[in-house]
Structures are given as C-alpha cells and as structure tokens.
Amino acid sequence: MSRLLMATLRGLGFLTAVVVLTLVTQIGGAVLLGAWVLARIWRPRGRRSLATAGLFTALYAAASLWVVPPLAQLGGRVPLPCTLSADAPVRPQNPIYCVLNRHYATPQVGAMLTALAGDLSRRYPGLQVAYLDANFPFIDGFPLLPHRSHDDGRKVDLAFFYAGPAGRPSAAITPSPIGYWGFEQPRPGDPTPCAGDPRTWTLRWDMPWLQHLLPARDLHEGANRAMVLWLANSGTRFGVERLLLEPHLQRRWGVEGGLIRFQGCSAARHDDHLHVQIRAFVGR
Numbered sequence: 001m002s003r004l005l006m007a008t009l010r011g012l013g014f015l016t017a018v019v020v021l022t023l024v025t026q027i028g029g030a031v032l033l034g035a036w037v038l039a040r041i042w043r044p045r046g047r048r049s050l051a052t053a054g055l056f057t058a059l060y061a062a063a064s065l066w067v068v069p070p071l072a073q074l075g076g077r078v079p080l081p082c083t084l085s086a087d088a089p090v091r092p093q094n095p096i097y098c099v100l101n102r103h104y105a106t107p108q109v110g111a112m113l114t115a116l117a118g119d120l121s122r123r124y125p126g127l128q129v130a131y132l133d134a135n136f137p138f139i140d141g142f143p144l145l146p147h148r149s150h151d152d153g154r155k156v157d158l159a160f161f162y163a164g165p166a167g168r169p170s171a172a173i174t175p176s177p178i179g180y181w182g183f184e185q186p187r188p189g190d191p192t193p194c195a196g197d198p199r200t201w202t203l204r205w206d207m208p209w210l211q212h213l214l215p216a217r218d219l220h221e222g223a224n225r226a227m228v229l230w231l232a233n234s235g236t237r238f239g240v241e242r243l244l245l246e247p248h249l250q251r252r253w254g255v256e257g258g259l260i261r262f263q264g265c266s267a268a269r270h271d272d273h274l275h276v277q278i279r280a281f282v283g284r
C-alpha cells in the first residue's frame with residue numbers, strides 16, 4: 001500500500017475519532033486535537049500515536065476534573081454528584097455517565113434530585129436515586145445523542161427501581177448495566193399506542209435481541225409510583241414541568257395525567273427509565 005494511501009487512511013481515522021469523541025463526550029474531540037498538537041511539538045521517541053493516546057487520556061482526565069466544572073458553571077450548569085454523600089443519596093447508575101461528562105445540569109435539577117432522594121429514602125431507608133444521561137457541560141442546543149432533547153441543562157433521565165433482596169427497592173439492579181434498554185413489556189390489555197406503527201426507522205428501539213440477554217427483574221411498583229408521584233406533585237416546587245413515561249406503566253402505577261406524558265412513537269421508549277424536565281429559571 002502506498003505511503004500516501006496509508007497517510008490518508010490514518011488522517012480519516014483520526015478525524016473520525018475526533019467526531020465520535022465530540023458526539024459522545026462533547027469535549028473529547030477538542031482534547032484529542034490538543035493531544036495531537038502537543039505530541040507533534042513534543043516529538044516523543046517511538047510511535048507518535050501511542051504518545052497521542054497517552055496525552056489524550058491524561059488531558060481528558062485533567063480537563064474533566066479541574067477545567068470543565070468551573071467553566072460549565074459560568075454557563076449555568078453544574079455536575080450532578082458522581083459519588084454518594086450523606087445528605088444526597090444520588091449517584092449515576094453507571095460511572096460511565098460521569099466519565100463521559102454526560103452528568104451536567106442546572107443547579108435546580110440537582111436540588112430537585114436531592115429533595116426527591118431525601119423523600120424516597122425516608123419511605124425506603126437506604127434507597128438511592130440513580131440518574132442516567134443528563135446533559136453535556138456546555139452550549140444550549142448541542143445534542144446529547146441519541147436523545148432528542150437533553151440539550152439545555154434541564155433534562156435528566158432516572159433509573160427505575162427494581163425489587164431486590166427481601167423485596168426491597170433498588171436502582172442498582174437494573175436489567176441493563178447502563179440503565180437503558182431493558183424494557184418492561186406491556187401486559188395483556190395494556191395500552192400499546194405504537195403497536196400498529198408501520199415505520200421501521202424511528203428512535204423507538206425495541207431491541208428484541210437484547211431483551212433475551214438481560215436478566216429478568218421485577219419493577220418495584222411502590223417505589224416507582226412514589227418517585228413519579230413526588231415528581232408530579234412536590235416536584236413542581238423544584239420546577240418539574242414534564243415527565244415522560246410509557247402509557248402502560250402510567251396505567252399500572254395509577255399516575256396518568258397532569259405532568260406525566262407519553263413521548264409519542266417517534267422517540268425512545270420510556271419503560272426502561274423515567275425522563276424528567278424542569279422549567280427554565282429566569283437568571284440561571
């Protein structure tokens with residue numbers, strides 16, 4: 001293979017990595033470009049690609065820990081807690097959400113989650129609220145794929161609670177290790193508004209191949225119902241303005257109406273997690 005062709009392929013691979021890292025982590029593409037420039041200035045012995053990868057890892061970690069949080073705060077977003085604290089039993093369902101910088105939100109989202117977790121842990125001692133995707137640190141309108149929203153700091157997805165040992169609720173035992181895509185199926189007679197949808201190319205993924213691979217879990221009806229009802233009622237004091245939940249779970253938990261909506265048949269299913277949106281606070 002000619003050297004020109006090899007160089008072209010390497011360049012395309014690098015550009016693809018920049019684009020993918022930007023889409024997945026927002027800052028990763030810029031950090032990779034910075035690492036590439038530094039590796040060219042530094043001129044390390046051995047393979048430059050290895051030096052670039054090492055520099056990228058170090059720079060990405062340093063930026064995520066010490067640079068991004070204060071800069072994000074200037075734009076009105078703060079990181080949701082990545083570890084448990086005594087006063088806020090709130091954590092990511094999987095550390096990957098923090099590693100990828102997908103855990104940023106307005107301070108009001110954080111306050112809402114702390115209040116929700118406080119209420120639920122009084123009813124179910126030891127219960128922790130686990131979040132999934134929230135938002136990236138910067139830029140209103142920058143998409144957090146594959147979500148259709150989550151682009152303004154005001155959205156957060158929450159893991160459902162499942163029945164653990166002795167029937168106690170836990171968000172740590174979702175069928176899928178990342179909280180998404182382990183769908184609760186409608187029961188006979190439940191509403192299935194998308195059953196006759198002829199379209200095959202929508203974001204409503206059923207992933208039947210995956211469901212067989214995931215462990216069977218039972219939703220903890222009481223804890224999930226308590227979470228949804230708190231958000232739809234007390235949550236309004238913290239700005240909650242919309243919840244997205246699949247109709248069959250709305251009916252099963254007796255929480256239909258009000259702020260609780262169905263997202264439609266073009267968007268992702270909401271019987272593997274709960275979507276929460278809070279209103280924009282003036283002057284945030």
Ligand SMILES: [Zn+2]
Pocket residue numbers: 147150155156157274275276
């Ligand atoms: Zn969502």
